[in-house]
Amino acid sequence: QQPVQSPQAVILREGEDAVINCSSSKALYSVHWYRQKHGEAPVFLMILLKGGEQKGHEKISASFNEKKQQSSLYLTASQLSYSGTYFCGTDQAGTALIFGKGTTLSVSS
Amino acid sequence: KAGVTQTPRYLIKTRGQQVTLSCSPISGHRSVSWYQQTPGQGLQFLFEYFSETQRNKGNFPGRFSGRQFSNSRSEMNVSTLELGDSALYLCASSFDRGLGEKLFFGSGTQLSVL
Numbered sequence: 001q002q003p004v005q006s007p008q009a010v011i012l013r014e015g016e017d018a019v020i021n022c023s024s025s026k027a028l029y030s031v032h033w034y035r036q037k038h039g040e041a042p043v044f045l046m047i048l049l050k051g052g053e054q055k056g057h058e059k060i061s062a063s064f065n066e067k068k069q070q071s072s073l074y075l076t077a078s079q080l081s082y083s084g085t086y087f088c089g090t091d092q093a094g095t096a097l098i099f100g101k102g103t104t105l106s107v108s109s
Numbered sequence: 110k111a112g113v114t115q116t117p118r119y120l121i122k123t124r125g126q127q128v129t130l131s132c133s134p135i136s137g138h139r140s141v142s143w144y145q146q147t148p149g150q151g152l153q154f155l156f157e158y159f160s161e162t163q164r165n166k167g168n169f170p171g172r173f174s175g176r177q178f179s180n181s182r183s184e185m186n187v188s189t190l191e192l193g194d195s196a197l198y199l200c201a202s203s204f205d206r207g208l209g210e211k212l213f214f215g216s217g218t219q220l221s222v223l
Contacts, residue, residue, distance in 0.1 A: 002151070032211065041113075041199065041214035042152070087152060089212075096142065096165035097212065101151035 001026055003090045005100035012078050012107045020073040020103045022088030031064050031071040032089035032097060035082075042087060046073070075105070083107045111135065113202050113215035121221045127188040130218045134181050134202030140164075141183040142212065143175060146197040155198075158183055159205070187220075195222045 003024040010018050022031060029050045034042040048064035048071055061074045075082055085104045089097040114133040122128050134141050142165075143155040154167035158177035175185045181202075187194055197219050201212035 034212075034214075041216050042201075042212075043214070044211040047211060089152075096154050096157050096167065098154055099144070099152035101149065 002098055003088055003100040005086075005088055005103050007103060008101070009104045010106070012082075012105065014079060014107060014109050015077055016107075018075045018078060018105060020075070020086050020088075020105075021070065022072070022090070022100055023068070023070045024090045026069065026090070026092050028064075028066070028069050028090050028092060030091040031062075032091065033060075033062060033071075033073050034087045034089065034099075035084045036087065036102075037084040045086075078105075078107045080107050080109060113200060113213050115198075115200055115215035115218050117218060118216065119219045119221075121223065122190050123223050124190055124192060126190050127186065128190060128220060130185045130187075130198055130200075130220075132183045132185070132200035132202075132215060134183070134200075135213055138202035138204050138213070139181055140203045140205055140210075141177055141181065142201045142203075143183070143185050144199045144201065145169075146199055146217070147195075152199065155185065190222045192222050195220060 003022050006021045031048045033046040036042040046062050064071045085102040087099045087102045089099045116131045140159045142157040144152040157165040161177045172188045177183045197217045199217045201214045203210040
């Protein structure tokens with residue numbers, strides 16, 4: 001089942017912060033975050049595993065609430081390079097990685 | 110280390126035709142997943158192959174099929190093309206699909222059905 005992402009779009013100025021949320025109705029074993037710039041392939045940002053282990057990006061942080069099956073991606077002091085579409089992907093017990101519809105982030109100077 | 114390679118990059122077909130897309134994973138990766146991307150729908154999972162076996166399948170009609178070869182290269186086939194099949198088809202590889210395994214995506218094949 002496809003996870004639900006919110007908001008659908010965010011517009012920021014450089015230096016501002018943003019939070020992107022991802023929720024699922026199914027029990028999750030891991031949550032992945034990817035960013036896709038226009039015309040490019042999605043690129044890995046972060047994996048959060050059940051039990052609290054986090055692997056990923058140095059400048060972006062995320063949380064995973066296992067009880068609520070929710071994850072949030074925190075983008076602080078945004079830069080122009082943060083612009084793109086962010087996808088969360090959810091994994092249920094080693095099954096296929098199912099992605100949400102994405103959140104489009106636009107950062108302007 | 111070479112990345113995930115997808116060919117062709119662009120494809121134009123007409124309704125009713127069939128098409129085959131190719132994906133070469135990163136050397137050593139044994140899992141290949143396929144996704145369909147359309148505006149506003151995100152990445153829709155098609156199927157995943159591991160060691161030549163289909164391990165997971167999404168909710169797509171039987172016109173969509175795939176296979177994986179012994180060298181881990183994968184192909185995806187769509188028969189009897191419909192206008193709604195126009196999309197960017199992405200493949201992604203990983204060593205395995207165990208917990209904590211990130212996906213490496215190719216640049217995709219942009220399919221246009223006229």
